[in-house]
Every structure is written in structure tokens, then in C-alpha cells.
Amino acid sequence: MLFNSLNFAFFLPIVFIFYWTLQNKKLAYQNILLLLASYYFYGCWDWRFLFLLAFSTFLDFYTGLKIYHSSDKAKRKFWLILSVGINLGFLGLFKYYNFFADSFASLVHQFGLNADHPTLRIILPVGISFYTFHGMSYVFDIYNRKIKPTTNWVDYSLFVSFFPLLVAGPIERATHLLPQVEQKRTFDYSKLTDGLRQILWGLFKKMVIADNCAEYADIIFNNSDSYSASTLVLGALFFTFQIYCDFSGYSDIALGTARLFGFELLQNFKFPYFSRDIAEFWRRWHVSLSSWFKDYLYIPLGGSKGGLFKQIRNTCIIFLVSGFWHGANWTFVVWGFLNAIYIIPSIVFRTNRQHLEIIAQGRLFPSIKELAQMTLTFSLTVLAWIFFRAETVGHAFDYLSGIFSMSLFTNPFISNPEFIRSILVIALLIPFMIIEWLGRENKYAIETSFLNMPRPVRWAFYSLLVFSIGVFMQTKESAFIYFQF
Numbered sequence: 001m002l003f004n005s006l007n008f009a010f011f012l013p014i015v016f017i018f019y020w021t022l023q024n025k026k027l028a029y030q031n032i033l034l035l036l037a038s039y040y041f042y043g044c045w046d047w048r049f050l051f052l053l054a055f056s057t058f059l060d061f062y063t064g065l066k067i068y069h070s071s072d073k074a075k076r077k078f079w080l081i082l083s084v085g086i087n088l089g090f091l092g093l094f095k096y097y098n099f100f101a102d103s104f105a106s107l108v109h110q111f112g113l114n115a116d117h118p119t120l121r122i123i124l125p126v127g128i129s130f131y132t133f134h135g136m137s138y139v140f141d142i143y144n145r146k147i148k149p150t151t152n153w154v155d156y157s158l159f160v161s162f163f164p165l166l167v168a169g170p171i172e173r174a175t176h177l178l179p180q181v182e183q184k185r186t187f188d189y190s191k192l193t194d195g196l197r198q199i200l201w202g203l204f205k206k207m208v209i210a211d212n213c214a215e216y217a218d219i220i221f222n223n224s225d226s227y228s229a230s231t232l233v234l235g236a237l238f239f240t241f242q243i244y245c246d247f248s249g250y251s252d253i254a255l256g257t258a259r260l261f262g263f264e265l266l267q268n269f270k271f272p273y274f275s276r277d278i279a280e281f282w283r284r285w286h287v288s289l290s291s292w293f294k295d296y297l298y299i300p301l302g303g304s305k306g307g308l309f310k311q312i313r314n315t316c317i318i319f320l321v322s323g324f325w326h327g328a329n330w331t332f333v334v335w336g337f338l339n340a341i342y343i344i345p346s347i348v349f350r351t352n353r354q355h356l357e358i359i360a361q362g363r364l365f366p367s368i369k370e371l372a373q374m375t376l377t378f379s380l381t382v383l384a385w386i387f388f389r390a391e392t393v394g395h396a397f398d399y400l401s402g403i404f405s406m407s408l409f410t411n412p413f414i415s416n417p418e419f420i421r422s423i424l425v426i427a428l429l430i431p432f433m434i435i436e437w438l439g440r441e442n443k444y445a446i447e448t449s450f451l452n453m454p455r456p457v458r459w460a461f462y463s464l465l466v467f468s469i470g471v472f473m474q475t476k477e478s479a480f481i482y483f484q485f
Contacts, residue, residue, distance in 0.1 A: 001044040003253045004207055005477050011041065016260055020187050027184050031158050034261065038163035042127070045167075049125040052090065057160045059086055060135035064142045064149040076143060083139045087132050094124055096328045126483050127167035129325060133292055134160050138174045140296055147174055155181045162263070164254040168247070168482040170268040170288035177265070185262030194447070195259035197462075201446050202252025204465045206480070208472045209432055210245035212425045213238040215474075216414060221389055224399050229408035232399060239389045240382045241429060243481055244273060247286070250480045252444055271440040273381070274359050276373035278342040279352035281381060289325070293318050311347055316340045326388075327484065331396060335387040342380055358440050428472070 001007050015037045022029045043050050063083035070076045138159075141147045150156050159178045165171075220227055220235025227235070251268040258265045272284035282290050301314045316337070323336020346352040359374060360366040366374065383400075390396035414422050439445030450458045 001041050002477050002479060003250065003257075004203060007044070011037075012257065012260075019261060023185075023187055027182075028154065030185070031154050031181060034162065035154055035158045038158065038161045038166060041163040042161065042166055045126045046123065052125055052128075053131060053161060056087065056090065056131060056135055057157050059083055060139050060160070061149075061153060061156045064139050065151070067139065067142050068149045080139060080143045084136060087136055091128060091132050094122055094128060097122075124484065130169050130171055131160055131166060133171045133289075137171070137292060137296065138178075141174055147178075150178060150182070152182070162258070164257040164263075165265060168250050168254070168480055169286075170251060170254065170266045171292050172266060172288070177263070180263050188262065191259050191262065195256040197446060198252050198256030198259070198444050200256075200462060200465055201444055202249040202254075202256060203469055205245040205249030205252065205432075207469050207474070209425075209428065210242045210249055211474045211478050212421075212428075212472055213242035213245070214478070216422045216425065217242050217389065219414060221391075221399070224395070224402060227402070227414075228410050228412065229403045229405045230410050231412040231414065232403045233408070234412040234414075236382050236386050236389075236399075236403075238425075240273075240385050243385065243388070244269075245432075246481045250482065255444075267443055271358065271436060271445075273378055274374060274437065274440055275377050276355045276359055276370060277346055277351070277377055278339065278380065279346045280355040281377055282339070282343070283356075289322070293322055297321065308348065312344055315343060315347060319343070330393050331387050331390050334393055334396070335384055338384045338387060342384070361441060428468075 001011060015033070019030055019033055022033060039050055039053075042053060060083055063079045066079040067076050070079065138147075138149075138156075142149050150159075155178065158181050159172070159174060162172075162177070162181075217235055217238035220231060220238065224232060224235070248269040255265045255267070266288050268286060268288050270284035270287060272281050275281035275284055298314055298318050301317060302310050303314065304311050319336040319340035320333060321336070323332040323334070323339075326332045326335075343352065346354075359370055386399055387393070387396045390399060435449070436445045439447065439449045442448055446461075450461055
């Protein structure tokens, strides 16, 4: 079930009404309802994978209890390894087996050998990377004595499978979400209106910006050898805004939906395209994943301790793993490695913690220096996204070689009838980025931007967003990019 589907438009209000009618009943009733709704939501993709979700949930719930109640260090480590090993085993089987099998066959073929290897005809369970990381963080935190395990199966299951975040995050921590699951929640009208605003903005980003950018990014990337360098640049820009609006749009809908039920999820995007260096970009892009890798991989590897070489080594490991987490393709690994290369200078010169506040905070315009920094960072990001979007590493290099040619100085052009509509999409990006800039100090762009304006103005703006969705939405429902991860 997609957030941008009619099915979800019926599902959400029904769950919302039943949920709040239970407000004066036991908290357990509300949690059971949300758990059943979450399993139904997930089962709409493929009901067979409900068993995998339930097994993964039971595994981490049970091993968490065993770790906590084991006084012997060896036993605690055994249960930790068992939980993490099985979780990563399922992730590896469904997501990476065919990739490694094909890569090995290609490698031995280079030496003139033929390797007959079996491949599995399996479907990647949607959201497996996300709910696996939910459970692993829970077990890690228990092992490190940061939290106590819950003994309530329903509460833990809801923490793992809460439908707004189940299939594409944010990757929540038990320290943040589980206490909210365990506490009584009361209806708050201000949270309702705030949640609906964020949902609307997320739908606008997905259905108006991302889906339309996707159409032209696909045309250009799929026929990159037929277009001029300037058009290839345009294609890279289309994808740059597509992936941002697609994923941050999903996160906005997820956070807004959770708020309707009285939950506050982790902010996953903090206006990353306004970053002044790559280190700041990664503090603002997919925040929950970046912080997960920092806490459960970077710091255990030694973090920033042990000298410059180890810090660079640990950083490269983090980005390579992050790239591989995104998909079973060498393009993602190269994308991760390229971002590691980008960030190394800031580590060497110790400037990676330089920009902790949002750019031009308290000011309408950035300084010339900030504008130059933001432009350079954005350009490097666009370059890296080419590897993320390309079908193969070779395709990415061919695309780049096409960009760096004399046709870079010609006018970009997409064949009719797509050309006129693509101009409209570009025109939409301008007011969108202005709104994002003006709201960059908020949790999402329109959180407070129009609250102080007269009600007719506010409702006219919201109506314009709804109208734009109706006019520019694609005729076919499109899944979110991060569903494949």
C-alpha cells in the first residue's frame, strides 16, 4: 500500500477514527489496533513476508531478554551474535545472494573459467533493510546496557512494525520510540493539523516534484548516448531533485502520519541541499541511517580515536557499507566511496564539525562565501548521484564522459512532446526551492511559514498545493525509490 494511493487515503482515516475512539480505554487496545493495522498495511505488499517480519520481531524480542538476563559475558555475546547473524543472514539472502553469485562468476570468467552458479528467484521483501536495523539497534542497546528490554510483546512489535515507518524509515531507536509506545496518548488538535500539513507537503514533493522529475530523468538516463552534454546535466539535476523529493516526501508523510496518532518520529531530513560541505550534507541527509552507522559501526571501529589514518579508514568503511546498504550493485559502492573521498579533506583539516547550524540562520540571504560553499557542495552531490542512478558503473562513466564535452555549452533539449512539460517541471522547482529555503529553520518547510497569515491566505496556499497535486500527478501510482532498499 503506497502513501500516495487511494487505498491509503481510505485506510488512514479509518484507522485514525477507530484509534481515537479507544482513547479512554486501555492503552493496550490502541497498541493492538495499530499493530494489526501495521501488519495489514505490510501484508498489502505481499502477505507471505508477514511471516518473515513476525519471525524477525520475535528473534530480537527473545534474544534481547536473554542478553539482559544473562550474567555471563560469553552467553550475552552468544545471544547477540545469534540475533545479528540471523538478521544479517536473511538480509544477505534476500538482498545480496544473487549479486555476490553473479560477481563471483564474472570474476572467474576474467581468468577464462566458467562458473556455473545457482541464482535464486526471490522477491526482495519491502522494508527489510529498515525493520532489520530497527531490531538490531534494540539488541545492541540492550547488550551495551543502554536500555532495559520490554517484556510486552505487543509494544515491541509495534515499535518494529509501526506502519508509517515500516517500509522506508526513519530508522527509529528504542530509546526514542518505545517509551512513546508505552505511554498513554491523548488527542491533540494541534498535532492533527500539524501532521496534516506535513503530509500535504510530503505528497506535493512526491507527486508533483519527484514523480515528474523521474519521468525526464528516466528519459535522459535511459538514452544518455543520444543527448548533448547540457541535456545530460539537466538529467542529473532532474534525478537530484527526484531522489530528494521522493525520499524526504516519504519521510514527511511518515512523520505527519505518526503525529496524527500522537507519535513523534525522528527527523530524517534537515534541508541537505543547503549544506556548505559534504560533512554537513551527511548530517542532514537520511539522518537516521547516518546516525545508526555512526553509533553501531563507526564508534565501535574506534571512531575518531587512534590517529588520522584510523579515522579516515573508519570513515571509508562507513561510506562503503552505507553504499552497499542501498543496493546490490557496484554503482552504490562507488557512490559511497566517492562520498568518502569528498569528506576526507574535511577530516584532514578538521573542518568536518564546522557547520552545525543551518546556513544563514536568522538571515534571509546567505553570504557570498556561504553561497559559493553551498554551490560547490551541491555540484559534488549531483555528480555523485549519477553513480547512484546509473544502471552500471560503466554507464555512469559514459554519462560523465558525455557531460564533459563541447556540447555542454549548447541548449538542453528533450524531444517533443516531453520538452514543454519538462519546462513546466523546471519552473515548479523554483518556487519549491524558495519555500524550502524560507522554511529551512523548521522541521519541514511549511511548518510555520503560513501560520501567522490570515486564514484565507493559508487556505488558498493549501488549496494551491492540492490543486497542483491534482494537475501534475501521474496517471499511474509510483512507488518510492527507497522501497527497493
